[in-house]
Amino acid sequence: MDQTEAASGDVVLEFKEDVALTEKMRLRVSSLQRSGQKRQDGERLLLPHEAVYRLDFGHQELSFLRWNVSLVGSGRITITGISQHWTPDLTHLMTRQLLEPVGTFWRGPDDDLKWLEADVQEFGERIAELAKVRKVMYFLFAFKDGAEPPQLQCSLAFTAC
Template sequence: MDTGNAPSNTLMLEFKEDPSLTEMMRHRASSLLRSGQKRQDGERLLLPHEAVYRLDFHNQELNFCRWFFSLAAHGRVTITGICQLWTPDLTYLMTRQLLDPIGSFWRNAEDPEESPLKWLEADMQEFGERIAALAKVRRVMYFLFAFKEAAEAANLSCSLEFTLDK
């Protein structure tokens, strides 16, 4: 991950896992499974290879610059933005609250470990711009991170660089 000397009008925000929200969402899925109940119509349950991450916006006047991500080893990580604000009673995650496009980056198993990660540049650019737009009306934003093809959270570093509106 590049943490070079950024100009003073830039801001780096790192995605942070939200373990308590991830655990509450896992509990919802497991309690439905144990009780034999079905999810609500349109409800999106957390899958075992997913976790909830968050970005906290201390400054809300931001313009997206670029992504910084690193993934040790190989695998695929997808990031889906969530447009809902959670309340302490944990409103259920509904599929209509998931944003497009998603961010996705990966390194194939046959790629050397020092090879650069691959990503869909146009989608990642649009996704970053969408996050900056939502930051203007949010103090926090949540994301679903899905770890596939042997990717693990412990091997991931992911952040965004923004410039500050004057």
């Protein structure tokens, strides 16, 4: 389980890339390209700069505290929650399953990390609400403007209720 409890009793959950699901979604894109088919109406295909990440909830009753984000170098990371529960047959991701708000974090060449405070606060609270009915939640991470997955460490801190 990717969960740690800090000395203060906070529960810290780290986002982990779901490599298998990301690869399946990339295969869907390449399969459509090879066969010349179009995506389903409303289907959201994975873009080359995106990957699927997940949070596994060991506690169901959580209260959001803060985001812990570290980005080495400059770039932009956009994190979008997904309302979908994935099944082994990989049901396709539809745009209506993308949650708002999104979490956007960025850093310029000589800047500190920045974000839209109200959006990331609301997003964290929404994740805590969804944890009450889920054991796992999926996210699309988009890496832009020079950001790469190895440059990012990202977790959420909660208080167990």
